[in-house]
Amino acid sequence: MAKGRENPIVAGTIVDEASDVTLEELSIFCSVRRERIVALVEEGVLEPRGRIVEEWRFAAASRSRAAKALRLQRDLEIHDSALALVLDLLDRIEALQARLGADERE
Helix, strand or coil: CCCCCCCCCCCCCCCCCCCCEEHHHHHHHHCCCHHHHHHHHHCCCCCCECCCHHHCEECCHHHHHHHHHHHHHHHHCCCHHHHHHHHHHHHHHHHHHHHHHHHHHC
């Protein structure tokens, strides 16, 4: 090993793609405050299970949906009220592209 070089220590968290997450875990995953996740729920971007905020559980797919929503807001300055619509349209486009790809392979 060369002098002056150090091996960096990398830390991380293993995320189970099949398990639900709490509001706190989702906010940590997305690096935002809880209030930001609550706002996404209020706008219909995310749909938690549970009646009150303290009981909310989010499906595994909510992690990527929340991250995508926050990225759209940051990069394209999409307003909260338009996020759910934009995400739904993007989902439809992906589904159509998948169907077209499947049709071309047949």
